[in-house]
Amino acid sequence: MQRFFLEVVYDGTNYHGWQVQDNAISVQQKLNEALNKILRTTVETVGAGRTDTGVHAKQLYLHFDVEEDLIKDEIRFLHALNSLLPTDIAAHRLLAVHKDAHARFDAIARSYEYHIHFGKDPFLLNKSWQLRELPDVSKMNDAAKHLLGTKDFGCFSKSNTQVFTNICTITRAEWVFERGQLVFHISADRFLRNMVRAIVGTLLDIGLKNKPAASIVDVINSKDRSKAGTSVPAHGLYLTKVIYPYINEH
Known part of the structure; x- marks a missing residue:
């Protein structure tokens, strides 16, 4: 398994914050759905932190783990991901990181x-x-x-x-x-x-x-x-x- 960091930006107007919720649409939910579709496996993302309903992000990182050979080309992966994401969410950068890297706890x-x-x-x-x-x-x-x-x-x-x-x-x-x-x-x-x-x-x-x-x-x-x-x-x-x-x- 390989751990990746994904850098994203979003307009939070249409979302009930970052974190997945049972009865409301969140930014994390939309990202999870797009990642699951592209990678054809269940992906669990962890964000750098929570933003509340209506709050925007010019930079936020999340991490996820997938089998090493599922992502071979960063540019093609980002293009495919952005084509599936709503227009108010965009992925900017994908980074392979060490297996213990953590998007929330490692932020300084x-x-x-x-x-x-x-x-x-x-x-x-x-x-x-x-x-x-x-x-x-x-x-x-x-x-x-x-x-x-x-x-x-x-x-x-x-x-x-x-x-x-x-x-x-x-x-x-x-x-x-x-x-x-x-x-x-x-x-x-x-x-x-x-x-x-x-x-x-x-x-x-x-x-x-x-x-x-x-x-x-x-x-x-x-x-x-x-x-x-x-x-x-x-x-x-x-x-x-x-x-x-x-x-x-x-």
């Missing part, structure tokens, strides 16, 4: 973006969140600096999640104007469930409601989800990069 860093726009724009429907009022971006960036480092971020996590620790190390947290949109960039070694959307909501409370930038410190120290801001809508969120020690960048 992940990055997300949250996109906000101002003024009605039909071309950003389900791709960015529209705000009517411009927040204080400078103050939000001051607040975001308090997120950097290794801390317990339980205040930004959904309750009753099955994780052993809420400790994460954030290496980047920054708001930037890009092509007329306000984009929040955040990178960390790992993320808790709903963490990015809760962080964005908390920072917007500071930028829109004139709260002190340092108030986010009290939120973090509380470890209490009720102290943080509301989770912003999923459709503005993108998983943009997953990094592994043994995979080279394009």
Whole structure:
């Protein structure tokens, strides 16, 4: 058996998140169906992480195991796979990896973006969140600096999640104007469930409601989800990069 990593991208608008579910269509389900058809065997995929309903991915890796001789030509395989996948899911790269490589547990860093726009724009429907009022971006960036480092971020996590620790190390947290949109960039070694959307909501409370930038410190120290801001809508969120020690960048 050979283990492969598959790099995929997708528009999450039409899916109930990444993970296979009993009564809803997911991205993983569509990939599994296409892989099973091409390889003519049952394929079990494991993704780098879960994205919620409506969240998009500019890069996500999954792994699967198949008999070594079933995939002989990467280009032909990707062409065949993409011909079977819906138009809102695409496979970009296939990599043969060692048998113990793991798409979820071996990732050493992940990055997300949250996109906000101002003024009605039909071309950003389900791709960015529209705000009517411009927040204080400078103050939000001051607040975001308090997120950097290794801390317990339980205040930004959904309750009753099955994780052993809420400790994460954030290496980047920054708001930037890009092509007329306000984009929040955040990178960390790992993320808790709903963490990015809760962080964005908390920072917007500071930028829109004139709260002190340092108030986010009290939120973090509380470890209490009720102290943080509301989770912003999923459709503005993108998983943009997953990094592994043994995979080279394009």
